[in-house]
Amino acid sequence: MKSLKFITAVMVFAAAVSASAAPLLNGLALEQQFNKDRYIAAVYSDTLADSAGVILDENTTRRLEIRVVADSLSARRLRNQWMEAIAINNSGSSLSAQADNMVTFANLFSGRLKKGDQLRIDFDGASGASTVSLNGIQLGRIEDRKFFTTLLRSWVGPVPPSTEFREGLLAAGDVDSGLLGRYELLEPTDARVLELSEANEENSEEEEQAESGSRPETEKPKPSKPKVAANIPPPSLASVAKPKAPATQQPAPASKPEPAQPRPQPKPARKAAQEVEEEEDQPLTADVLLARQIYHSMLLRHTYDFLQYPQRALERNQEGSIRIRVTIDPAGRVRDVQTVQASRFNDLNRAAVSAIKSASPYPKVPPALAKNDYEFSVPITFRLPD
Template sequence: MKSIKIVFSLWVLTFAVTASAAPLLNGLALEQQFNKELYIAAIYSESLSTDSANLYNTEIPRRLEVRVLAKSLPARRFRNQWMESIAINNRGDTLSSQAEDMVTFANLFRGRLHRGDQLAVDFAADSGITTVSLNGITLGEIANPDFFNTLLRAWIGPVPPSTDFRDGLLSAGDVPASLRSTFESLEPSSERIAELQLKQIGQEEALAAAQAPQKEEELAKPTMVEVDLAPPTMTLTPATPAASAPQASETLTSEALEVAEEVTEQVAEAADSLTQVEGEPLELEGENNSEPTQLAASSPENMAAVDMDDEFEEEDEAPLTAGMILARQIYTSNLLRHTFRHIRYPKRAQERGQEGSVRLNVVINPRGEVIDIQAIQESRFGTLNREARAAVERAAPYPAVPAQLGEESFSFSLPITFNLPD
């Protein structure tokens, strides 16, 4: 009997240690686009904090989680937006060293996400492995101890999707009850889980069949991974000038613009060591001197068309390589730097203490002329919303799209945060 008590005590102790080590919910953030709720993002950590620096601690287990609210969300669109923020919130040397890991990560996202889907990214502190799973089914692993933080910075780095998004994740467990209730209620159906399991079995069988005829030495050779993916677009949120300094030129000293310039320079240096697409140098700084295209505000019909895109299958995408990722990061960084030079904090908004975040989707043609601007998210102040659009119009034309990217049009997101100094 005594031995049974000892065993039971040890079991209780083991359970208690395991429970105490489980990551806690640090915060939740609701992602909305075109007035449509898409998903709720979450950060779990063993140590709760309102300081982003504390959540980068590689000595503790952490988790990023997304629970889908939309009826249907293209996985590639979701992934591309995440990779946009990855590119802007990380140093250039980080991007270049982890380019292959980003290709692996991007390759995990296919098909569509559905309401109730739970996408989890778990970091194991003991092994440094990042595991990506969907509804409890493992999609893949990345054995790089620094990769999790690369993903995390996209959400809570200097250029988040919005300040509200970052603040929600950095709430140290102080989460609104209604949002938490909605988050916890989102679960996949048994049919959805069974569907994913069948797909995973089919993919594993297809992979095994494809590898069987290959020689052992061929399997050992390192290869450049090519994935059927849409090219990612990257974004940047410029920090605002002080109320006493509304001149556009003075905004160039902001933290966000410095990040963009650092990323551009370091990624460009790293790209020099890689084989460029088609073996030609990238044309990064060329300007188009034609007159800017006059733009009309996006009509409700156009907005509806974007929203309805979820109802259609995505088009085939060009193969993605590590070199292509870096090439796109360089070009997009140039687009963002070009835009930031034209952003001004409206004097009236400063006087009235108006702050807010605006996110635009900008589409340009190969010559760099703006052909469409649509508001993904708007602030509650019309003055800030109009300034964000005006900044893009003033910035046109943009540097021409490099021929190596092979794009008939190029789309990039532009999050702008108007924030007054304390």
């Protein structure tokens, strides 16, 4: 009888350990800009898979993690890049439903991340909650089962940062040993953890004082629910991965005259590796976030109308991913074009830049988004049909 009880106890303990076990490392991917390493991204999951459909299962315990490689990284620029990727990998209805959660998530980011910092988003498959932490310090918690999948789709959806980035995350546990070694060595210093802990305590105290000393309970404002404009469909980028007709068959836009010089004004001097970044003063709200996402999808689709697969690249079976940062003035005229991430093939890189220059002028910048220049990034994937 005692043996039976012992075996039962062991089985219960093993089941408890299994249930609480951390998810497994599914894949790693290195994020680069201007040929400089920025961070290593990781996807963990209870179920190892090379399929995005399996990893996106909303009932599976998963984790996203970013470990910073660069000496310094703008948290706000990282946030903005993430918001853009979310906008082009999720439907309009999903963006509208998750707008408030996205604002909550985005407002957790501030200042600059430093080398060794570990940003984690843990999803509990049982409760459906996502916990955001930095170097082990909890920043926030979002109680919405679909929120985590909305984030993850920006990495493994139809338009990831690059095809290599997506493939690295969908490795089903078969990760590159060299990249894994780098990833495991990236840890924050004790001084950095203490710095963040003290800053987090100060923020918590300020929030408590603001909540306790301002308005009576009866005067709590009701948050407005943002809406997605009905006449703007969610971005669909599947056609970008397929080559278009040869150059002789591409129709020229009839309503648009031949663009003049792509840079009518002197090009601003670039800072070293674009490391000096301006922080935006505009507070992020659900309405502003949705307006940016809608406008960004318009800019991308406008660009893709001018995109053409180079004939020589077709003949040589060349494929690749390019990401370009574009700056336009309020009227939509292109002021600056910078290749953030290039492919291995010059023909593809030139075709991507050419499409952006030909697309000028873009739709005008909505006054609510920017009074001066507006910056956005364009991911372009050249992929031959199967």
